[in-house]
Amino acid sequence: MLGRGALSFPTCLVLSSAILFLSQLMACSFNPCVEVIPNITYRCMDLNLSGVPAEIPPSTENLDLSFNPLVSLTSNYFSEVPELRLLDLTRCHIQTIEDYAFKDLHKLLTLILTANPLQHLGPTAFYGLASLQRLIAVEDDISSLADLPIGHLHTLQELNVANNQVDSLKLPGYFSHLSLLRFLSLKSNRISSISTGDLAALQGEKKHNLTLVLSLNDIKCIQPGSFEGILLHELSLRACFENTGLMKACIQGLAGLQVNRLVLGEFRNIGRVEDFSNGLLDGLCQVQLQEFVFISFQRFDNCTDTLFDCLVNASTIRLVDLSLDQVSAVPTASRIHHLEFNTCKFIEVPAKKLSSFKELRVLRITNSKYLTGFREKFKDLPNLEVLDLSVNRLSFIQCCDSYLKRIPKLKHLNLSFNSIISVTGGLNITELVSLDFRHSKLNDFGSFPVFHCLGKLIYLDISYTSSHIASQCTFSGLKSLQVLKMAGNSFQDNNLGNSLMNLTQLLTLDVSSCKLTQVSPSTFKSLTKLQELNISHNKLLAFDPLAYKPLQALTVLDFSSNQLTVLTEKAMESLPSCLVHLDLSYNLFDCSCNHLSFLKWAKEHGELLKSTQLMVCNNPVHMQNMSVLSFDLSSCHLSPVEWVMSVSVPFAGILFVILIYKYYFLLYYGLVLHSGCRRYTDRNDTYDAFVIHSSKDIEWVRKELAEKLEGGMPPFQLCLHYRDFIPGVPITTNIIQEGFLSSRRVIAVISNHFMESKWCSFELEIAQSWQFVDGKASLIMIVLEEVDKVLLRRKLGLSRYLRRNTYLEWRDQEISRHLFWRQLRTALLDDKT
Amino acid sequence: VKMFNSPILLLVLFYLRLSTEWPTHTVCKENNLEIYYKSCDPLQDFAFSIDQCANILTNTFNIRAAMILRHSITELFLNVNLMLNGKSVLGYSKKLCEPNGHRFLFCGKKKGEHIYYEGPVKLGIHAIPKGVFKVSVKLNNGDHLTVACAEFTITRYIQQ
Known part of the structure; x- marks a missing residue:
């Protein structure tokens, strides 16, 4: 063994190096580009490619060649893929793009050149890109916009040159030709000053849609007048200023700018401006703006004292991620109609102060993890329509009437994702159209009607509010309600009952995850307009056709994650005709042949059923987790x-x-x-003769025959059916067993009665055939009286027998009787042992 | 000899697989505290450092991290798990980037871009108990793709 082990060591070495080599070779020679969409989209990321792989079909529209060492793009580099719409050349070590490199890509919409150390760009490098809309040249060592030979790209809408070394905002003259340009990012460049005339190329009628991002440039100076007469959609100047003084001065340099949205501020953890000092934003008085966004500004020692000074003419103000813990001063007159505080540090809803914004239509205070109290009441906000207090930690006791009654036009109230809302204060907000409480714990709700006055409410979301609906009139008064979402709550007796009776206008209902075990036949009675029903994640065992019958307008039904084993034929028939989306996944289907009609129906309705791959069998055991649709119907056919x-x-x-x-x-x-009559005949005969006679001749048989033969000398033992047949045994068995098999001879008593009896003729027939089989004359015929000739002729076998065989005749004379007995005795004595 | 080939092959393949693991980097090595990390993203390693390890115990400390993005991070989720015997015993998750409202500098960056982050971190605990801890840190984007993945090993000694 040791020897073998020692021998195998060099083998191991060779083998391992061979495999290493092979694996390297495989990585180089095989380029398994991922085929995302056949013939359309291919991803060849990080495959050590040095060109467009040969297997990429010419029809390809989206090609990702990122992280490959292409190094240099020569002319007509992409001639094999002329249909491209998107080309991703991120981190391809491209230093040189020669003239006409993209010449064939007339249809290209997006060109991504992120993170390439571009050193040489041919003057006609981008020729041929007749449709190009987006050019991403982030981290490309670009030092001047003038170096980019893109003046001819008239279709360009987005130019992103972030993270480069551009040190001047002086826009080259060709920008005046880029009339469709919507987005220009010069984020993280080296622009330190902006001078008059830098943006001259933007002056013109068409340019008011441009978004200009200058964030993360270390701007030291903005020459007043630089933005004079410039019309922008958005200007972003985040983290551009070293300190408060510089920021204040530079904002003053924006004078004359007309902009829809101005974004100022910094980034989380990049705070260079020491303080929001008085007058920091004074320069904005010279700027015409619609929307002002102030984001991630950490030092707010003097609150909002001067914050709104120059913003009174703006319509929208969004304050995002500010360490602002209270509203101190507010303008007495402003045109602000949309005010938003996102991720600020309020502890209480500053309702009193905010009530000064008389023009306010939308007020949002969201995402504040310190905001727990709502104690102040709003005062006269005559125009406010939207109040959004979602995703805070509010404990709102005695919501909502007294706090909101001075907001007469309130239409949308969002209190979702808070701690506790107690609705004991009543909801007397008559104009309310939408109300959202989801994921806030609703106290004191479910047992009495709180929505009584909300006749105009269309949208109500009380999902996951720990509500328990105990009263039938919980939703009474909601006569306009169209959408009711109440997933994750519970109902009395886990039954929907009649709680939805008043909601006649309802279009969408979500009662998923409500622990439901039952749906009453009358539950949906008034929901004739309902279009979408989500009743998933409950514990329903059956689909009761009667209950769902009123839902004739239903188009979407989600019945997934219940405990349904089958849809009965009635249920299948009663499904609304306009249903287009039926989800029955995650139920406990029984895929046995008993439910063939359902399984067949499911196969035929593959388009109606959604998430069909999750519709699996639970029963029988051998089919568990098999898709219901893959059930083999023929396995049930014979x-x-x-x-x-x-x-x-x-x-x-x-x-x-x-x-x-x-x-x-x-x-x-x-x-x-x-089976051998021998066996039977060999046995000792019990009787000397079996008497076949009609029961009407019984008198003669008993008195004459039996008496004479059994009482005479020697005595004969007769088998008489009335006496010797064993009860409880079929007559035929008795005839054979007791009669023929146990007797040596058979005596047939022929009379008119005999011929009329079926049993007698039957017995006679057997006797005849027995005689034939046995081969001896064992049948003795006694003709009792003058037989009716006509009858006799009819019994063909008997008449023939009588004609051919000797028989005994019973006569009245004494002498012939004597003869009769002697003959009979002789016949019976024959071979008697 | 043939008999040995398949185990050898397996061994070699296993070795190849192992060799794709990233090396363990040292963050801190002080008298009472050692911190190491290893990237668990099969695509790449990344750089990470803590300015002054002693500060970890004084609540807020500065970290620096750098990497190249393999996926865009218009949305970014952070998941931190304290592992004990391979199982997570304590979890923390946070949404760092949202499609609109990029609070962090790196939010909204696209595939291929370089990220360098420098900033303070609060641990939220006042003392690290004695023992060896494994902490798994994962960053996922909105498409649930792994942006970064690291396993930290923190060893805390209590000095007599």
């Missing part, structure tokens, strides 16, 4: 042979039984004959 078998086998069985019943005697008799 093959033609099986069908014929299944029909014919019982039929044959029944026929067999009938035949046995009908021919029991024949069969039994045949059996006896076949």
